[in-house]
Amino acid sequence: MTRGASWRSLIQWVLPLGLIAAWQLLCSIGYISDRVLPAPSDVVAAAWGLLRSGELVRNIWVSFWRAIIGLAIGGSIGFVLGLANGLSRRSEQVLDSTLQMIRNIPHLALIPLVILWFGIDETAKIFLVALGVFFPVYINTQHGIRSVDAHLVEMGRTYGMTGAGLFWRVYFPGALPSIFVGLRYALGIMWLTLIVAETIAASSGIGYMAMQAREFLRVDVVVLSILIYALLGKLADSAARVLERRCLGWHPAFQRGSV
Amino acid sequence: MTTHILPRVAGASARVPRPDPAPAAPRGLAITARYLEKSFGGHPVLRGIDLHVPAGQFVAIVGRSGCGKSTLLRLLLGLDQPSAGQFWFGERAGSPPGAGAVRIMFQEPRLLPWAQVLANVEVGLGDHGRSAEARQRALATLRSVGLDSRRGDWPTVLSGGQQQRVALARALVSRPRVLAFDEPLGALDALTRISMQRLLEQVWLDQGFTAIMVTHDVAEAVALADRVLMIEHGAIALDVAIDLPRPRERGSSEVAELEGRILRELTKNAAPGDDA
Numbered sequence: 174m175t176r177g178a179s180w181r182s183l184i185q186w187v188l189p190l191g192l193i194a195a196w197q198l199l200c201s202i203g204y205i206s207d208r209v210l211p212a213p214s215d216v217v218a219a220a221w222g223l224l225r226s227g228e229l230v231r232n233i234w235v236s237f238w239r240a241i242i243g244l245a246i247g248g249s250i251g252f253v254l255g256l257a258n259g260l261s262r263r264s265e266q267v268l269d270s271t272l273q274m275i276r277n278i279p280h281l282a283l284i285p286l287v288i289l290w291f292g293i294d295e296t297a298k299i300f301l302v303a304l305g306v307f308f309p310v311y312i313n314t315q316h317g318i319r320s321v322d323a324h325l326v327e328m329g330r331t332y333g334m335t336g337a338g339l340f341w342r343v344y345f346p347g348a349l350p351s352i353f354v355g356l357r358y359a360l361g362i363m364w365l366t367l368i369v370a371e372t373i374a375a376s377s378g379i380g381y382m383a384m385q386a387r388e389f390l391r392v393d394v395v396v397l398s399i400l401i402y403a404l405l406g407k408l409a410d411s412a413a414r415v416l417e418r419r420c421l422g423w424h425p426a427f428q429r430g431s432v
Numbered sequence: 433m434t435t436h437i438l439p440r441v442a443g444a445s446a447r448v449p450r451p452d453p454a455p456a457a458p459r460g461l462a463i464t465a466r467y468l469e470k471s472f473g474g475h476p477v478l479r480g481i482d483l484h485v486p487a488g489q490f491v492a493i494v495g496r497s498g499c500g501k502s503t504l505l506r507l508l509l510g511l512d513q514p515s516a517g518q519f520w521f522g523e524r525a526g527s528p529p530g531a532g533a534v535r536i537m538f539q540e541p542r543l544l545p546w547a548q549v550l551a552n553v554e555v556g557l558g559d560h561g562r563s564a565e566a567r568q569r570a571l572a573t574l575r576s577v578g579l580d581s582r583r584g585d586w587p588t589v590l591s592g593g594q595q596q597r598v599a600l601a602r603a604l605v606s607r608p609r610v611l612a613f614d615e616p617l618g619a620l621d622a623l624t625r626i627s628m629q630r631l632l633e634q635v636w637l638d639q640g641f642t643a644i645m646v647t648h649d650v651a652e653a654v655a656l657a658d659r660v661l662m663i664e665h666g667a668i669a670l671d672v673a674i675d676l677p678r679p680r681e682r683g684s685s686e687v688a689e690l691e692g693r694i695l696r697e698l699t700k701n702a703a704p705g706d707d708a
Contacts, residue, residue, distance in 0.1 A: 328542040331509055332602075333531050333558045342555075346546040423546040423586045 211393040216400065219393040228382070233401060236371065236378040239295065240363050240405075243302025248359060251307040252352070255314025260344065265315075272311065280304045281369055293374035298367065305366040306359035313355025317348030350424060353417045360409040368402055460488030460642035461533065461609035463508070467517035470503055477503045479666040480517070485659075487522075490636055490643040492653030494698065495663040501646045504663070505612050508644065509536050521610070531558050532606030537616040541595035543587040549598055550574060550583040556605035573605040574598070576638075577631065593624035597631070604635060611636075613645040617652065626682075629656060633678065650698070654691045655680050662697060670697050 193213050199205045200212030207215065223229035254272070258265040280301060291297035321344050329343045371380020379398050386394035421427045468481040477500045485491050493501045506512045508519060510527060521528045528534040535556070543552045553570040554562070574580045577597040587595055596616065603611055613632075617625045633656055636643050647653050653660045654674060662670035672694065676686055 324538070324540060324542050325544060327511070328538065329555075331511065331536055332555050334555075338559065342547075343544065346544070349546075423548075423588070425588050428586070428589075 208390075208392065211396060215393045216397050219391070219397050223382075223394070223397070232377060232379050232382045233405075236367060236380070237405070239298045239371075239378065240302060240367050240409075243299045243367070244306050244359065244363050246299065247303030247306040248310045248356070250303070251310030251355075251359075252314050255311045255352075255355075256318060258311075259315040259318025259348070260340075272308075276308050276312075281366065284370065284373055288374050293376065297374060298370045298378075301370045302363055302366045305362040309358040309362060310352075310355045313351045313358070314348060317351025317355075318344055320351065321347035350421055353413065353421070357410060357413045357417075360413055361406065364402060364406045364409070459607070459609055459640045460486075461522050461528075462487040462520075463610060463642060463644070464520040465504075465517065466520070468504075468507065468514050468519070469516040470500070470507060470512065471515050477666055478507075478514075481663075481666075481668060483661070483668065485642060485644070488640050488642055490656060490658045491645070491661060492657035492659070493644065493646045493661045493663060494648070494650055494653050494694065495669075496698065497648075499663045500666045501663050502614060505536065505614050505644065505646055508610075508612055509534060528610065532556070533608055534610040534612070535603040535606065535608040536612040536614060537596075537599055537603045539615045539618045541587070541592075541599040543595055543598055543602075545586065545588055547587075548583065549579065549585050549587060549590070552587060552598055553601045553605050556602040558606070570601075570605055573601045576604070576635065577601045591624075593620055593628060596620065596628060600631070600635070604639070607639065608641055610642045610644065613643070613647075615647055616645070618648065625652075630679070632656065637678075650691050650694050651682070651687075654687055654694070655682065660690075660694060662694065670694065 196205075196210070197213045200207065200210065200215075211219075220229065254268065258269055283304070284301070287297045287300055291300060325343050325347065326339070329339050334342060367378075368380050371378040372384055375381040375384075379401055383395050383398035386392075386398070418427055463483070463485040465481050465483040468478055468483075469476065470478040481504065493504065495501045503512070507514050518525055521534070543549075544555065547555070550567070550570055553574050554566060556573075557566045557570065571580060571583065574583055577600055579594060579597055579601070582590065582594065587598065590598065596619075600616075616632075617628050620628060629652060632643075643657075645653070645657065650660075657674055660670075660672045660674060661668055662672075664670075672690065674690060676684075676690075680687055
């Protein structure tokens with residue numbers, strides 16, 4: 174079983190490693206010009222240089238920080254409103270159609286307005302990320318609460334659960350699988366928003382690093398920035414999956430033998 | 433598999449020391465309904481039910497779908513309010529005395545899938561379900577339905593019959609004085625059903641609560657109950673005492689005779705195409 178498990182964890186790396194090897198080979202024989210795509214070894218060299226100057230770590234840290242703050246703000250507002258509108262018809266009547274209208278505006282279309290409001294300050298990026306992650310968290314939380322088995326709610330009531338007790342023992346755990354779907358979706362939107370925002374208006378961060386490199390024709394740094402985004406995105410998703418597994422151990426989809 | 437468990441279940445329940453000193457006096461609660469009526473949107477479902485159930489009696493309620501028997505249970509549990517009339521619990525009118533005095537077992541187990549078996553039983557203890565004493569009590573109750581070895585499992589890995597036994601433990605753990613059953617065995621296969629019927633009879637004999645069971649199955653009603661009520665068009669149409677000794681033998685001539693009589697009454701006025 175351990176052998177099977179280690180083989181399964183290895184197999185997902187075969188394709189990306191193969192692609193990198195092919196890429197290196199094609200660059201080394203000069204089939205791909207380094208003006209178009211630098212060899213992986215050049216990208217690694219660029220990473221090493223930026224790492225030694227401290228620029229890389231600083232930019233990653235800045236981007237990471239913006240992403241987390243934006244997620245925390247937008248995610249909590251979405252979570253709270255999703256709970257409120259899932260639990261209370263009144264609250265839904267008041268809020269939901271307004272929120273649905275706002276949802277239909279692509280949040281990135283607000284960039285010019287956001288720059289006018291906040292300049293190219295931190296606030297602008299955090300605002301955009303928060304706005305972007307809000308909707309997936311909101312919609313999935315609301316959906317999760319709504320789809321909790323009414324039989325279980327009735328059972329809880331007949332066994333004397335009310336208010337907070339009913340919420341923490343029935344509604345919240347019942348909605349959790351859906352809330353996690355919203356979170357993972359939000360993580361994707363979080364990086365996407367940040368990339369765009371940092372590319373257009375920023376004076377630090379990975380997106381800014383990529384734009385600077387473009388001006389100096391440093392294709393290797395541009396490629397490095399893209400790879401870092403890919404890595405950060407993958408890391409965030411893996412973290413969410415680990416959390417999901419720990420919280421949803423009861424769910425048939427996460428029990429031994431499956432997944 | 434379930435049939436193997438049977439003797440162990442019966443033996444275990446006899447051996448388990450009562451979690452708290454049980455009063456020797458009858459623990460059941462007498463139930464009286466006076467002029468009970470319920471209508472939904474102007475459509476009457478119950479039309480003036482008058483009923484007295486002495487403490488500790490096992491009553492089965494049979495009737496066709498839509499006759500109002502489940503509504504009667506919901507009123508008893510306080511899940512719905514009657515349009516007119518009310519229930520009396522012992523000397524008290526209206527609501528049952530104290531938390532956990534009246535419990536229900538549903539047709540579906542309705543276990544919390546995110547709580548382990550023991551935690552599901554602790555749900556029956558209400559807010560004080562977290563103390564060490566409560567845990568001991570939940571464990572003892574789980575043992576009395578023969579599932580203490582599964583205490584740490586998720587409900588989804590149990591079979592349907594096992595889930596229903598956990599639901600029974602959850603209903604029993606607060607030591608209710610009235611236990612209502614809403615077709616609790618309707619979804620089980622025939623063998624599991626028989627072993628569950630014996631288990632229900634056993635815990636009822638041990639604990640002496642008043643039992644009210646709604647069922648489609650006349651054979652089940654005759655096998656378990658002291659008294660069978662038939663509800664038709666929202667009123668009690670038949671009230672039969674079953675005075676046979678326990679444990680009752682399936683297929684014996686008295687059982688078959690009673691069963692036949694009730695079935696004839698049930699189908700007497702059925703128009704062709706009515707749901708039986």
